[in-house]
Amino acid sequence: MKREELVKQIKSKESYLCIGLDTDLKKIPASLQKFEDPIFEFNKRIIDATHEYCVAYKPNIAFYEAMGSKGWDSLEKTLEYIPKEIFTIADAKRGDIGNTSGLYARAFFDNMNFGSVTVAPYMGEDSVTPFLEFKDKWVILLALTSNSGSKDFQMMKLENGQYLYQEVLEKSSKWGNASNLMYVVGATQATLLKDIRKIIPDHFLLVPGVGAQGGSLEEVSQNGMNKDCGLLVNASRSIIYASSGDDFNTKAKEEAIKLRDEMKVYLSKYL
Numbered sequence: 001m002k003r004e005e006l007v008k009q010i011k012s013k014e015s016y017l018c019i020g021l022d023t024d025l026k027k028i029p030a031s032l033q034k035f036e037d038p039i040f041e042f043n044k045r046i047i048d049a050t051h052e053y054c055v056a057y058k059p060n061i062a063f064y065e066a067m068g069s070k071g072w073d074s075l076e077k078t079l080e081y082i083p084k085e086i087f088t089i090a091d092a093k094r095g096d097i098g099n100t101s102g103l104y105a106r107a108f109f110d111n112m113n114f115g116s117v118t119v120a121p122y123m124g125e126d127s128v129t130p131f132l133e134f135k136d137k138w139v140i141l142l143a144l145t146s147n148s149g150s151k152d153f154q155m156m157k158l159e160n161g162q163y164l165y166q167e168v169l170e171k172s173s174k175w176g177n178a179s180n181l182m183y184v185v186g187a188t189q190a191t192l193l194k195d196i197r198k199i200i201p202d203h204f205l206l207v208p209g210v211g212a213q214g215g216s217l218e219e220v221s222q223n224g225m226n227k228d229c230g231l232l233v234n235a236s237r238s239i240i241y242a243s244s245g246d247d248f249n250t251k252a253k254e255e256a257i258k259l260r261d262e263m264k265v266y267l268s269k270y271l
């Protein structure tokens with residue numbers, strides 16, 4: 001997907017919501033377990049109920065990989081089912097020597113036709129650039145993650161006085177551009193978003209950590225928005241497991257609308 005198409009969708013839906021399809025067989029209602037592919041049935045109902053209110057879906061690949069070949073089947077069917085105008089993110093956190101990264105890129109972009117894939121920056125430029133060679137596809141590079149372990153390396157002070165995550169942003173922003181490279185910044189790190197915007201004013205940010213992890217949507221929006229919105233804010237568990245009963249899809253819809261309505265306000269206030 002081109003950047004202009006993503007921005008257009010955000011404007012027309014008045015939403016920058018990304019819904020995480022972190023679907024766990026143990027958490028889906030008993031009534032769906034009779035289906036041949038309960039994971040797909042669950043995702044299908046979630047997508048039907050929420051697609052008007054979000055601009056992206058983000059299946060976390062771990063939830064599918066953990067189920068072996070059946071999981072990959074559910075993932076492929078889910079991806080096919082997502083309406084074509086909606087941005088898709090394979091949250092796979094890949095990255096390896098260039099030769100191997102190229103194959104990861106083919107797996108997610110050619111084989112599965114995802115719009116983007118999350119990539120870990122630890123192995124450096126040659127591990128990231130193979131993902132950037134695909135037209136109208138995006139790399140979403142981990143910068144400052146939402147978990148407490150982000151302190152261990154990402155917040156390490158370097159000799160030049162910068163934090164490691166700042167160095168990652170500065171250096172990697174030269175590998176691609178604001179039309180093929182985004183960054184992950186956790187919602188729990190919202191106070192640092194103003195500083196992050198000084199380094200990468202134009203790039204989109206994928207922001208997980210509102211909902212179950214307690215990040216503030218208002219703080220993220222106030223500190224992180226740029227002239228094109230520049231944010232995709234993800235919520236997974238707080239939407240897809242809003243109810244554990246058979247009304248899970250209507251409750252998911254209500255949660256998605258709540259976030260979209262809040263986003264509408266911030267789009268007019270901070271954009």
Ligand SMILES: O=c1ccn([C@@H]2O[C@H](COP(=O)(O)O)[C@@H](O)[C@H]2O)c(=O)[nH]1
Nearest residue numbers: 060145146186208211212213235236237
């Ligand atoms: O820094 C990061 C990077 C990725 N994630 C992933 O996003 C979702 C968040 O799920 P919630 O249920 O909304 O907490 C999940 O797939 C994580 O693996 C993240 O949380 N933080």
